[in-house]
Amino acid sequence: MNTAYVLLRTGYADWEAASALAELRRTFGFSVKTIGLTSEPVGSMGGLKVMPDLPLSALADNVAARSGFREGNDNERSLVRRNADVYRNLVKK
Numbered sequence: 001m002n003t004a005y006v007l008l009r010t011g012y013a014d015w016e017a018a019s020a021l022a023e024l025r026r027t028f029g030f031s032v033k034t035i036g037l038t039s040e041p042v043g044s045m046g047g048l049k050v051m052p053d054l055p056l057s058a059l060a061d062n063v064a065a066r067s068g069f070r071e072g073n074d075n076e077r078s079l080v081r082r083n084a085d086v087y088r089n090l091v092k093k
Contacts, residue, residue: 002028005059007035008052014044035059 004024006017024030036042036052043049 002030004030004032005035006032007056008042008044008050009037010043012042012044014046014048 004021006021021030021032025032033053034042034050035054035056036050037056039052039055041049041051
């Protein structure tokens with residue numbers, strides 16, 4: 001099964017991803033996982049609070065596990081970790 005990952009930051013626009021995610025689920029059978037910068041609940045502009053399925057730091061390991069990576073073959077895992085570090089640094093600014 002394919003999975004759509006959605007990164008939620010404090011103050012995200014809750015309506016923006018809704019129709020795309022609904023179509024991915026309904027038409028293509030995707031599952032949806034929410035990612036937070038941490039595992040704490042994330043509040044939207046509209047006041048919705050979402051408990052992330054995964055913190056950003058766990059995304060690399062989750063993707064690697066689903067992809068069947070073995071030790072020594074971690075190109076994608078490294079890429080996801082580098083992107084996670086970039087997002088964390090952007091949020092700190």
